[in-house]
Amino acid sequence: MSEKEANPTFSKSTGLPRKRFYRARAHSNPLSDSHFPVPISPGHVDYSLHYPQHFPSSDQVDSGKKIQFADIGCGFGGLLISLSTLFPETLMIGMELRDKVTEYVKERILALRVTNPGQYQNISVVRTNSMKYIPNYFEKGQLSKMFFLFPDPHFKEKNHRRRVISPFLLDEYAYVLEVGGIIYTITDVEELGDWMKACLENHPMFEALTDEELKADPVTKLLSSATEEGQKVDRNGGQTFRAVYRRVAPSL
Amino acid sequence: MEDAAMENGETNKDSEVAPALIAVHPTQNSVAVAVGSDLRVFDLLGGCAVSLVDDSDGSLHKDSIRAIRYGANGKLFVSAGDDKLVKIWSTESWRCISSLCSEKRVSAVAISNDGSYVCFADKFGVVWVVVVDGFNGDQDFVNKKAAPLLSHYCSIITSLEFSPDGRFFLSADRDSKIRVTVFPKKPLDGAHEIQSFSLGHTEFVSCLAFVCTHECPQGFLVSGSGDSTVRLWDISSGSLLDTCDIREKAGLLESKEIEDRYAAVTDLCTIPDSTLVAVAVQSLQGIILLSCDLSAQTLYVAKVVSIKGDAFIPTSLGTSFSSGLLWMVTGASNLHDSQHPCLSRVKVISGFKESSPDFVQHGPIVLEDDEIPRSEKLLEKLQGRVSFDKNYFLTAAEALKTSMSNLLIKKQYSTEKREFRKRGRNDKKIKK
Numbered sequence: 001m002s003e004k005e006a007n008p009t010f011s012k013s014t015g016l017p018r019k020r021f022y023r024a025r026a027h028s029n030p031l032s033d034s035h036f037p038v039p040i041s042p043g044h045v046d047y048s049l050h051y052p053q054h055f056p057s058s059d060q061v062d063s064g065k066k067i068q069f070a071d072i073g074c075g076f077g078g079l080l081i082s083l084s085t086l087f088p089e090t091l092m093i094g095m096e097l098r099d100k101v102t103e104y105v106k107e108r109i110l111a112l113r114v115t116n117p118g119q120y121q122n123i124s125v126v127r128t129n130s131m132k133y134i135p136n137y138f139e140k141g142q143l144s145k146m147f148f149l150f151p152d153p154h155f156k157e158k159n160h161r162r163r164v165i166s167p168f169l170l171d172e173y174a175y176v177l178e179v180g181g182i183i184y185t186i187t188d189v190e191e192l193g194d195w196m197k198a199c200l201e202n203h204p205m206f207e208a209l210t211d212e213e214l215k216a217d218p219v220t221k222l223l224s225s226a227t228e229e230g231q232k233v234d235r236n237g238g239q240t241f242r243a244v245y246r247r248v249a250p251s252l
Numbered sequence: 253m254e255d256a257a258m259e260n261g262e263t264n265k266d267s268e269v270a271p272a273l274i275a276v277h278p279t280q281n282s283v284a285v286a287v288g289s290d291l292r293v294f295d296l297l298g299g300c301a302v303s304l305v306d307d308s309d310g311s312l313h314k315d316s317i318r319a320i321r322y323g324a325n326g327k328l329f330v331s332a333g334d335d336k337l338v339k340i341w342s343t344e345s346w347r348c349i350s351s352l353c354s355e356k357r358v359s360a361v362a363i364s365n366d367g368s369y370v371c372f373a374d375k376f377g378v379v380w381v382v383v384v385d386g387f388n389g390d391q392d393f394v395n396k397k398a399a400p401l402l403s404h405y406c407s408i409i410t411s412l413e414f415s416p417d418g419r420f421f422l423s424a425d426r427d428s429k430i431r432v433t434v435f436p437k438k439p440l441d442g443a444h445e446i447q448s449f450s451l452g453h454t455e456f457v458s459c460l461a462f463v464c465t466h467e468c469p470q471g472f473l474v475s476g477s478g479d480s481t482v483r484l485w486d487i488s489s490g491s492l493l494d495t496c497d498i499r500e501k502a503g504l505l506e507s508k509e510i511e512d513r514y515a516a517v518t519d520l521c522t523i524p525d526s527t528l529v530a531v532a533v534q535s536l537q538g539i540i541l542l543s544c545d546l547s548a549q550t551l552y553v554a555k556v557v558s559i560k561g562d563a564f565i566p567t568s569l570g571t572s573f574s575s576g577l578l579w580m581v582t583g584a585s586n587l588h589d590s591q592h593p594c595l596s597r598v599k600v601i602s603g604f605k606e607s608s609p610d611f612v613q614h615g616p617i618v619l620e621d622d623e624i625p626r627s628e629k630l631l632e633k634l635q636g637r638v639s640f641d642k643n644y645f646l647t648a649a650e651a652l653k654t655s656m657s658n659l660l661i662k663k664q665y666s667t668e669k670r671e672f673r674k675r676g677r678n679d680k681k682i683k684k
């Protein structure tokens with residue numbers, strides 16, 4: 001009997017961690033005190049820890065491969081798992097503030113790696129506050145895609161600055177995205193959808209994708225179907241609001 | 253929940269002590285000292301104390317001043333701080349030509365090199381910009397609203413600086429970050445294009461300055477930090493060029509207590525037209541002079557200038573273009589157990605003019621009070637009095653150290669404490 005089977009937090013039939021043992025508060029305050037380690041700079045991110053098959057040891061010379069997709073507020077990690085097989089050569093990371101949820105995603109990925117040898121080696125997760133530490137993880141122009149799926153709405157006006165899409169934070173996202181890189185947002189809260197769209201529309205370094213471009217992009221349909229939150233909204237027959245924008249060079 | 257506390261109602265004011273600050277007019281026409289809510293200016297050309305004229309709202313600053321600064325062309329002076337007021341002064345008449353209200357307490361200010369923009373950072377990490385056009389000499393200009401320029405999400409901004417060529421705008425914070433932003437043509441629409449982040453410090457960044465020479469007019473950035481280092485940066489890429497640990501020179505490594513081995517760099521001042529950087533350190537009675545080798549891109553300690561006898565730990569440094577003088581101040585606001593609330597002590601080091609190789613070894617000397625320009629008259633104005641009880645400033649230095657670490661160093665909870673804090677939270681209670 002393997003250790004995993006003896007562990008009640010893992011399902012006997014699938015070998016995957018059971019979500020109910022990782023239940024967490026619905027919302028967490030992005031302003032609250034942080035106790036997790038933060039890399040001093042993107043050069044300090046230990047890739048061998050996240051992607052051991054791609055980076056067998058930490059002192060190995062840089063293979064040049066870098067993380068290109070970031071799922072911000074990744075929740076239980078559904079999107080990463082779908083993207084992993086769709087873009088098997090691309091390194092991706094989920095960023096999540098809640099520690100229990102991050103632990104769950106970590107276990108989920110490890111279990112998938114065990115049950116599917118050779119697969120899911122390109123995805124990982126970190127516990128961090130993306131609103132403060134994005135520049136510590138990614139260099140200028142490093143990312144080609146950023147995802148913000150069903151972010152917390154923070155309805156009250158005075159809490160709008162806690163929203164993960166805001167005019168100021170878009171400056172940082174524009175910095176870590178390469179020119180041509182794409183930012184994907186979706187929500188079931190109409191007011192938040194309008195807000196995210198308006199922030200992106202008014203930013204000089206983002207431009208909306210056309211309907212044809214959206215249709216041609218294989219990622220588009222994952223936005224509402226791949227994540228746990230998206231599936232919940234779908235089950236309840238809820239409407240979703242999408243804003244997908246491309247990073248462009250500023251016209252100065 | 254310190255960040256949340258910061259958002260909602262700022263930090264506990266009682267324990268906060270503000271350091272005395274000094275600024276020198278670019279051609280040394282005047283010197284300004286701020287201590288507590290007191291702004292003191294001495295006119296060096298005229299040899300007399302300046303009376304400030306502030307009829308903007310009938311009052312001077314009402315709480316600790318946190319930032320003072322002359323513009324590069326010497327026409328403007330800005331003061332701002334805990335009373336949320338940003339005051340822009342004419343250095344001709346010393347009239348307050350504008351008094352802006354910030355939503356939050358102000359932690360840093362900068363004036364663009366051409367004098368047309370004033371920027372200030374509030375304690376929530378937002379930097380604001382206001383246009384100073386139509387101002388020449390003494391003419392009034394209409395009070396305008398400040399527009400948001402950029403933001404460091406929920407962090408205290410400790411220093412703002414324009415690059416010498418005016419292309420970049422730099423902002424440093426308590427999260428050990430330095431952001432380099434392209435200063436836009438239309439700043440009122442925001443500064444969206446980030447050039448680089450200079451990352452490498454492991455504690456709050458306290459101060460920024462540029463080393464520039466004739467050969468290298470675009471200059472190199474130096475930064476000081478709570479991690480007891482001064483670092484040299486290439487701002488266009490954000491790369492760290494060199495790190496200079498000042499603990500050994502400040503005599504900190506001999507200390508038995510580990511926590512005493514760290515002392516924050518509190519201020520940096522580059523000596524114009526030289527590659528020297530004067531460094532003030534939290535526990536050092538004197539300054540450290542660093543020299544920057546611009547071709548090798550290195551930074552090294554050239555000399556420690558100690559100040560003997562007087563228990564003088566500078567809290568702020570200032571200099572002007574060609575005087576060869578480095579001005580220093582020490583002091584603090586709000587010392588509770590003290591009868592003299594707003595004292596400061598000013599000292600001057602001379603001899604920064606020559607550039608011969610051995611001048612650093614022999615040159616800089618700490619002037620006696622009667623050797624300082626306009627000696628007694630100036631000291632009376634800037635210090636509040638001429639002589640003091642020596643222990644006062646040691647007490648002040650201790651209070652400042654505590655206050656600075658409360659404000660800028662993140663609390664480290666022990667594992668037990670952390671567990672205890674967690675226990676109260678719902679997400680730890682695994683449902684059976």
Ligand SMILES: C[S@@+](CC[C@H](N)C(=O)[O-])C[C@H]1O[C@@H](n2cnc3c(N)ncnc32)[C@H](O)[C@@H]1O
Binds near residue numbers: 028129
């Ligand atoms: C409503 S959930 C959506 C999760 C996932 N994207 C999905 O669609 O299922 C929002 C997530 O964002 C996380 N989050 C909120 N603020 C964050 C921050 N500043 N940094 C990282 N994660 C954050 C929350 O903990 C939560 O898991």
